[in-house]
Amino acid sequence: MANSNVLLLNILHMILLWRLNFSEAQLVPAVFIFGDSIADVGNNNYLKNTIAKANFTPNGIDFPGMTPTGRFCNGKNIADFIAERAGLPSSPPYLSLVSRSGEINNATSFLTGANFASAAAGILNSTGTIFGEVIPLSTQIDYFATVSKELKQQLGPSAAQKFFAKSIIVIETGNNDVIFSALLPDPSGKNNTPQQLVDLVPAILEEQLRRLYDYGARKFVVMGASAVGCCPFLRAWDEGGECNEVLNSLSITYNEGVEPMLRKLKSEIKDMSYTYCDSYGVLQHLIQNAKLYGFEEIKAACCGQGNYRGKLTCFETSPHCSNRSDYLFWDPFHPTEAAQRILVDIIFDGPSKYTFPLSLRQLIAL
Ligand SMILES: *[C@@H]1O[C@H](CO)[C@@H](O)[C@H](O)[C@H]1NC(C)=O
Ligand SMILES: *[C@@H]1O[C@H](CO)[C@@H](O)[C@H](O)[C@H]1NC(C)=O
Numbered sequence: 549m550a551n552s553n554v555l556l557l558n559i560l561h562m563i564l565l566w567r568l569n570f571s572e573a574q575l576v577p578a579v580f581i582f583g584d585s586i587a588d589v590g591n592n593n594y595l596k597n598t599i600a601k602a603n604f605t606p607n608g609i610d611f612p613g614m615t616p617t618g619r620f621c622n623g624k625n626i627a628d629f630i631a632e633r634a635g636l637p638s639s640p641p642y643l644s645l646v647s648r649s650g651e652i653n654n655a656t657s658f659l660t661g662a663n664f665a666s667a668a669a670g671i672l673n674s675t676g677t678i679f680g681e682v683i684p685l686s687t688q689i690d691y692f693a694t695v696s697k698e699l700k701q702q703l704g705p706s707a708a709q710k711f712f713a714k715s716i717i718v719i720e721t722g723n724n725d726v727i728f729s730a731l732l733p734d735p736s737g738k739n740n741t742p743q744q745l746v747d748l749v750p751a752i753l754e755e756q757l758r759r760l761y762d763y764g765a766r767k768f769v770v771m772g773a774s775a776v777g778c779c780p781f782l783r784a785w786d787e788g789g790e791c792n793e794v795l796n797s798l799s800i801t802y803n804e805g806v807e808p809m810l811r812k813l814k815s816e817i818k819d820m821s822y823t824y825c826d827s828y829g830v831l832q833h834l835i836q837n838a839k840l841y842g843f844e845e846i847k848a849a850c851c852g853q854g855n856y857r858g859k860l861t862c863f864e865t866s867p868h869c870s871n872r873s874d875y876l877f878w879d880p881f882h883p884t885e886a887a888q889r890i891l892v893d894i895i896f897d898g899p900s901k902y903t904f905p906l907s908l909r910q911l912i913a914l
């Protein structure tokens with residue numbers, strides 16, 4: 549009798565360890581993703597009043613099953629590739645895991661992570677609202693707080709703390725704050741210049757990172773703003789199809805605020821660590837070394853309309869290219885699956901010129 553109780557206890561213990569220590573190919577317990585359309589895997593499908601959706605063909609034409617999912621891409625996006633590198637299935641869209649009223653009905657479905665990213669959203673609450681309803685970063689983090697609370701109840705505080713501390717938190721945002729600050733009037737009505745608006749954003753990002761830390765996050769991957777002036781949408785308005793340097797310099801302004809902010813955070817909070825990815829530098833590198841990476845076309849989008857297929861976004865009826873791996877851009881704003889895979893390779897292993905102070909591989913190993 550006593551022996552069988554011991555056996556039962558041992559089995560229970562093993563099951564618990566297995567749940568908490570995960571399988572060997574799996575490098576981290578979970579991946580939580582925050583951001584915009586580059587990383588959205590379908591959250592916006594659940595929003596009623598927004599036109600920022602991609603749940604129609606030819607989006608997803610190269611996705612398993614050739615299905616549109618809400619990803620703004622021909623295939624997988626960076627959220628999928630980061631999960632793959634961590635040995636995990638893609639984190640599901642948060643809104644697919646909660647009831648209509650926003651209740652979490654099964655907290656165990658968050659044990660390998662969740663994706664909170666929302667197309668058109670940014671760090672500023674106002675960003676993207678011209679398209680209708682979006683989920684700004686602060687709300688994405690409210691959702692994470694709910695997950696954190698539920699898992700503390702399910703796992704117990706100490707196991708939950710370990711779970712979050714070992715998990716990877718990806719923040720891929722900033723691009724829309726740059727684009728909308730440049731193209732629309734100051735939403736506050738204070739007539740700030742785009743430069744002044746973008747200058748304010750890194751401090752707001754800092755507040756949000758501190759909130760994530762308070763909810764248990766320790767290992768961050770933070771992506772800088774990309775060279776957004778080089779996307780087909782902006783090339784389309786230049787006669788020679790050149791990059792828009794006004795937009796690019798706004799991205800640089802944003803990044804020049806984010807980098808020192810991250811260094812400061814790390815110096816103040818010893819047990820947080822981060823990987824910063826210079827998305828701007830990576831895009832320029834891919835443009836300059838296109839052939840090396842197998843890209844035949846770096847200016848025009850694969851799917852869209854007008855000059856460089858950049859003037860109108862990718863609709864069901866839009867013309868699209870037949871060989872997506874030749875293209876750097878899928879639609880007027882978003883890189884192809886091929887380009888997003890390379891971006892994640894660089895996040896994972898460097899070179900350290902683009903990914904620092906730690907590569908994602910090093911961040912995971914901490
Ligand atoms: C909760 O979610 C997990 C993982 O997705 C699933 O295996 C389990 O069956 C679900 N439990 C209930 C009660 O729905
Ligand atoms: C954004 O909105 C949230 C609530 O919806 C609010 O708490 C927060 O202060 C707002 N952020 C800014 C920078 O206005």
Ligand SMILES: *[C@@H]1O[C@H](CO)[C@@H](O)[C@H](O)[C@H]1NC(C)=O
Nearest residue numbers: 842843844870871872873874
């Ligand atoms: C598509 O492009 C890639 C890279 O340029 C090339 O290797 C491949 O053969 C092309 N496939 C087709 C079907 O043309």
